[in-house]
Amino acid sequence: MSMTILIVMGVLMLSGGIAALYIKDTVSAIVAAGVVSLLASVIFLIVGAPDVAMTEAAIGSALTTVVFLFAWSRIKEAEKEKDTLESDSAEEGGE
Amino acid sequence: MIKRFIIVLALAAIAVGLYPLAWGIQDAEILTEVANEYVENGADDLGAANLVTSVVVSYRGLDTLGEITVLFAATAGVTMLFAARKPKKSGQKGSLADDSRRTGSELLQTGADFLFPILWMFGMYIFVHGHLTPGGGFQGGVVLASAVLLLLFADSDRKMGHTLLQIAEALSGAAYVAVGLLGLWFAAGFLDPRFLAAGEFGQLFSAGAIPVIYALIGIKVGAELTGIVDTMRRSAL
Numbered sequence: 113m114s115m116t117i118l119i120v121m122g123v124l125m126l127s128g129g130i131a132a133l134y135i136k137d138t139v140s141a142i143v144a145a146g147v148v149s150l151l152a153s154v155i156f157l158i159v160g161a162p163d164v165a166m167t168e169a170a171i172g173s174a175l176t177t178v179v180f181l182f183a184w185s186r187i188k189e190a191e192k193e194k195d196t197l198e199s200d201s202a203e204e205g206g207e
Numbered sequence: 208m209i210k211r212f213i214i215v216l217a218l219a220a221i222a223v224g225l226y227p228l229a230w231g232i233q234d235a236e237i238l239t240e241v242a243n244e245y246v247e248n249g250a251d252d253l254g255a256a257n258l259v260t261s262v263v264v265s266y267r268g269l270d271t272l273g274e275i276t277v278l279f280a281a282t283a284g285v286t287m288l289f290a291a292r293k294p295k296k297s298g299q300k301g302s303l304a305d306d307s308r309r310t311g312s313e314l315l316q317t318g319a320d321f322l323f324p325i326l327w328m329f330g331m332y333i334f335v336h337g338h339l340t341p342g343g344g345f346q347g348g349v350v351l352a353s354a355v356l357l358l359l360f361a362d363s364d365r366k367m368g369h370t371l372l373q374i375a376e377a378l379s380g381a382a383y384v385a386v387g388l389l390g391l392w393f394a395a396g397f398l399d400p401r402f403l404a405a406g407e408f409g410q411l412f413s414a415g416a417i418p419v420i421y422a423l424i425g426i427k428v429g430a431e432l433t434g435i436v437d438t439m440r441r442s443a444l
Contacts, residue, residue: 166346167346167349170346170350174349175356178356178436179439182436182442
């Protein structure tokens with residue numbers, strides 16, 4: 113029984129990883145990568161390592177996802193800043 | 208074409224290299240010699256109900272000290288990296304930062320206010336009961352950090368007291384090493400928790416200094432991760 117759950121979890125993890133690679137929307141891809149960690153923590157729990165499962169759930173799926181989201185918002189902001197700077201200089205050049 | 212071929216070749220090499228590992232996988236029937244030693248004598252030696260904790264904190268205590276040091280170095284690196292670029296940002300792009308800064312919704316704020324005490328208490332519970340139930344300093348500290356993170360998400364104007372974080376982190380780190388030295392002086396060796404009485408097996412106050420060490424680790428990890436996340440948040444806003 114637990115073997116079946118393990119296999120299902122493994123397949124879900126694989127599909128989560130592949131989804132993280134191929135999804136176009138970056139935020140969804142980050143969440144998909146977090147789901148991989150969450151499923152890994154469930155697997156750790158099933159095979160009898162609750163300590164590792166807690167670490168994986170807290171760090172892998174929560175904090176890492178948040179750090180990626182921060183990084184992504186920083187990148188987007190930098191792009192926005194660059195756009196504003198470029199449009200500013202274009203206007204000045206036009207005058 | 209050549210690039211693709213090299214990628215396929217590398218994948219095949221990795222697959223062949225890892226094949227024995229996947230093929231030989233099976234449920235272990237017997238423990239290795241060292242693990243067997245821990246299982247047989249761990250409870251009597253240290254009096255911790257959670258054997259994993261006695262390995263992490265005592266038998267392999269030096270490794271844990273090393274991990275804490277690595278985490279400290281990572282925190283210092285992140286803080287330096289983000290502190291170096293801060294003045295440039297706050298100077299010119301004030302309006303843009305104000306635009307992207309928005310407070311959480313009513314739902315998020317109420318949820319955070321409700322959940323924060325529970326999460327905080329849960330984190331403390333995890334590291335105080337590290338010697339009895341699964342979990343310990345690292346896990347508890349991360350739960351504390353995620354509780355603070357929830358508050359930060361709900362209210363983006365909230366300022367973290369970085370001085371307080373630094374004091375908490377420095378004190379707990381120093382106290383961790385001091386407890387280790389106490390073990391060196393009054394027990395068998397560095398980070399030996401047996402200089403305090405073992406107490407009654409399975410009780411909260413038992414297993415010598417293990418709960419003390421795990422509480423210190425929990426505070427340190429919580430303060431460090433909160434510091435990292437808050438530094439990143441302020442830079443991302």
